[in-house]
């Protein structure tokens with residue numbers, strides 16, 4: 001069977017086509033979909049595209065920002081109002097991948113990819129999806145947990161609240177090849193401070209489990225405390241809890257478990 | 273910037289050569305920089321079919337059954353090719369020059385020996401249809417124990433990877449399981465050395481990562497001939513290999529190549545042409561067979577991984593008095609070119625240094641990994657890396673500057689090399705001096721004044737008495753093995769003194785002169801092989 005490409009003017013038509021055909025795959029930037037097709041992935045028979053302007057919209061002026069699923073990392077990097085997302089966007093691939101790869105596609109990128117999603121997870125983002133029966137908003141954590149079952153739903157956009165200060169949001173990607181290798185692990189931390197104490201800590205990890213996960217034990221160690229050496233040490237030693245990394249060519253599960261605390265300590269203490 | 277130091281060795285060089293020493297532009301450079309070079313894959317022929325391969329999912333397994341019935345019925349499929357369809361389904365590249373036995377099938381028949389080994393080829397109207405049919409082939413495997421480590425593969429009872437070489441080692445000169453170098457009495461010298469340092473070096477396989485993946489397009493031509501556009505790096509090797517595998521005279525083929533989109537050694541093996549041509553023979557249509565990127569990375573041959581042990585004896589004044597080397601080349605499941613790499617390695621021991629006692633064993637070992645092949649300087653690169661790391665460590669051990677330490681031990685003209693040839697036109701000292709100058713690395717005056725043409729020969733030209741292996745017990749496993757030199761203080765051991773070395777045995781018979789023979793000349797000086 002040859003591959004059919006279906007292009008729709010509206011996102012909802014595309015969503016309909018996607019949900020009615022098990023062999024259909026949505027084409028974002030295509031950095032992963034086209035690779036799969038070229039390498040002979042015969043599970044894809046239909047490629048669905050949408051030309052809906054809404055998918056490429058950026059709304060960055062309000063405290064709560066929204067990025068269309070089709071926004072590329074190059075566009076995120078060109079937007080001054082999105083400075084807090086520049087580090088994660090810049091950490092993805094080389095220029096060619098950043099020019100094509102989209103925020104929506106990143107939500108589906110398997111290990112060792114999905115770096116931008118780690119940042120979004122630490123920012124408690126919301127994912128707007130459209131299935132066969134209309135659209136709804138899902139918290140990103142819930143979205144990721146059910147990622148394997150998301151086939152057939154179209155992501156329209158993601159939104160999150162802008163961090164209060166540049167100090168409050170931190171991101172670090174550990175790669176063996178710089179600047180553009182797959183991730184050994186990726187860490188993001190959102191640390192809102194209220195009255196000198198952390199309130200609502202979020203730590204997200206990439207490549208430490210089948211999908212991006214929150215390091216809840218580390219979050220608990222930070223919650224309600226000031227970011228001092230003792231708190232950082234407690235969070236670092238709790239980082240490993242709940243992780244289930246696997247071996248790949250970039251690092252072994254053992255190595256990832258050994259170093260996750262080290263990298264979290266460095267991230268939290270602002271060390272290079 | 274290129275700088276030729278023509279003042280050094282001016283009297284030894286003929287500067288009237290047409291090309292050497294001159295800046296000559298490569299003939300394909302203009303095409304490359306203007307983007308007009310045409311590569312094999314730029315040829316889209318009318319009615320072209322596409323070939324894809326079913327590959328083993330197992331590292332080592334007996335094939336119980338291959339079921340292609342569903343694939344045969346799949347849309348667009350023109351032909352399914354099995355091992356039995358390949359006229360001569362066993363080959364190795366260097367058997368063309370009588371070096372090594374044929375050991376690798378084009379399509380596996382009864383057994384697979386590495387993950388990714390080709391088993392069935394499918395020719396279809398489109399790539400997509402070929403992929404769909406590939407997904408429908410069912411193969412029933414009986415998994416066998418596999419071995420992935422060179423030293424494990426040599427242990428008694430290890431799984432036999434490749435029945436052509438039941439001991440998991442390549443056979444040299446139809447007799448030996450490794451390449452050997454013996455010069456002086458390394459064990460005796462180690463026993464009297466001030467310091468002994470043994471280290472283990474482990475290399476990784478390295479992917480050549482060419483921009484253009486391996487591939488070929490074969491098309492029926494007039495008069496029963498076949499036109500083949502190919503990415504090969506070794507066009508005539510490739511023509512001859514195809515003629516042998518397909519059992520036709522080599523003038524059946526018109527190969528067009530020469531423009532290679534990156535090779536570095538990864539395109540010498542003639543992997544795609546035989547099946548592309550066979551596909552064209554069986555369908556009467558042009559057939560294109562190109563590796564995907566994943567195939568290239570996983571199933572295209574990498575540089576073999578080498579494991580190298582070096583044990584050196586060095587005196588307090590910095591002279592290296594003994595060097596023992598054991599090296600294992602991981603050939604993967606088939607020979608390809610690692611056997612030759614091991615020969616080159618043995619020819620390169622002990623590096624460019626004058627050492628009076630040298631002992632080297634180099635093994636080419638079969639494991640259930642992707643067959644390894646040539647890659648820029650193979651056989652020498654890894655050994656050089658190991659030797660030069662070792663030189664730095666030795667310099668550190670005797671508290672010497674590493675540059676000066678190299679100058680002290682470097683070959684000088686007139687010295688005897690461990691291969692029993694007098695060193696001529698040596699230039700390491702001058703190279704180190706120039707490198708030090710460029711790096712603004714201070715050398716002491718006596719080392720600045722050293723020259724590869726002074727102080728050589730004399731006692732340094734003597735072939736020392738060399739005990740044969742049979743006159744003593746086989747060496748045992750290394751006494752100490754360390755890998756993290758930087759974390760631990762250097763290990764220094766003194767072995768118990770030994771009996772004085774036995775009297776010199778009669779000199780070994782000089783190798784039989786090899787008859788000059790067509791095709792074998794390039795390698796015969798190293799291999800000493802004869803045409804059968």
Ligand SMILES: Cc1cc2nc3c(=O)[nH]c(=O)nc-3n(C[C@H](O)[C@H](O)[C@H](O)COP(=O)(O)OP(=O)(O)OC[C@H]3O[C@@H](n4cnc5c(N)ncnc54)[C@H](O)[C@@H]3O)c2cc1C
Pocket residue numbers: 025026027028029030031032033034035069070091092093094097100101102103104105106107108109112113114115116153154155156180181182183
């Ligand atoms: C060489 C290379 C380097 C890379 N480096 C990195 C890296 O460093 N970090 C990193 O995170 N990633 C990396 N990636 C992975 C990938 O490029 C990015 O994650 C990118 O964000 C994927 O976006 P895309 O739009 O190209 O996805 P596509 O390939 O278009 O799609 C990927 C998957 O997401 C689905 N999808 C896409 N958009 C939607 C949507 N709106 N709704 C529903 N499903 C959708 C597709 O159907 C498909 O299953 C790299 C990829 C390559 C090829």
